[in-house]
Amino acid sequence: MKIRRGDHVMVLSGKHKGMRGEVVRALPKEDRVVVEGVNRVKRHQRTTQTRKRAGIIEKDLPVPVSIVALECPKEHAPARVGYQVSEDGTKKRVCARCGEGL
Numbered sequence: 001m002k003i004r005r006g007d008h009v010m011v012l013s014g015k016h017k018g019m020r021g022e023v024v025r026a027l028p029k030e031d032r033v034v035v036e037g038v039n040r041v042k043r044h045q046r047t048t049q050t051r052k053r054a055g056i057i058e059k060d061l062p063v064p065v066s067i068v069a070l071e072c073p074k075e076h077a078p079a080r081v082g083y084q085v086s087e088d089g090t091k092k093r094v095c096a097r098c099g100e101g102l
């Protein structure tokens with residue numbers, strides 16, 4: 001998975017198309033990511049032994065990583081991810097279109 005926690009992504013399709021946000025959690029095993037503010041749902045909770053407060057909480061549910069894309073900071077558009085290998089052998093993610101580091 002090319003997308004990691006802390007990345008800024010755009011949603012490309014589905015109910016939340018056009019939304020932008022930061023990845024707060026990456027779930028590589030499920031090919032899903034949790035994006036701040038995207039797929040937010042309200043959950044009604046009762047108190048339990050471990051949870052003393054009842055009420056409505058808002059929660060962001062994971063979305064498939066296939067519907068989000070990294071946002072190129074230069075073009076403000078979805079980026080295709082490329083890799084650039086520098087002379088010391090470290091790999092860097094770049095925008096495949098304009099070469100901007102991601």
Ligand SMILES: [Zn+2]
Binds near residue numbers: 073075096100
């Ligand atoms: Zn770009």
